[in-house]
Amino acid sequence: MECTYCGSDLANYDPVFVEATEDDERVPVGGFxxxxxxxxxxxEEALTYGDACEWAPEE
Structure with a gap:
């Protein structure tokens, strides 16, 4: 398996695996x-922008 970002062989590392939630199900995003x-x-994917990082307790 290769790193989702740089393509390095994950066998040479202690990789970090990431999942996301879609329709109440966990789906793999990749290994780093x-x-x-x-x-x-x-x-690069601008994943910290948008409604995922905004908190509006009054809503």
């Missing part, structure tokens, strides 16, 4: 060789 690749993937 380290937290740096995971962080870069999050930044």
């Amino acid at each position: 060789c380290n937290y740096a690749c995971l962080s870069a993937y999050i930044d």
Whole structure:
């Protein structure tokens, strides 16, 4: 299996695996060789923007 971000062989690392929730089911997003690749993937995919990071308790 390869790192979702950089393509490195995950067998050489202690990988980080990520899942997401879609329609109340967990689905795999990918495996990352380290937290740096995971962080870069999050930044490039703009996953920290939008309603997932906004909290509006009055709604």
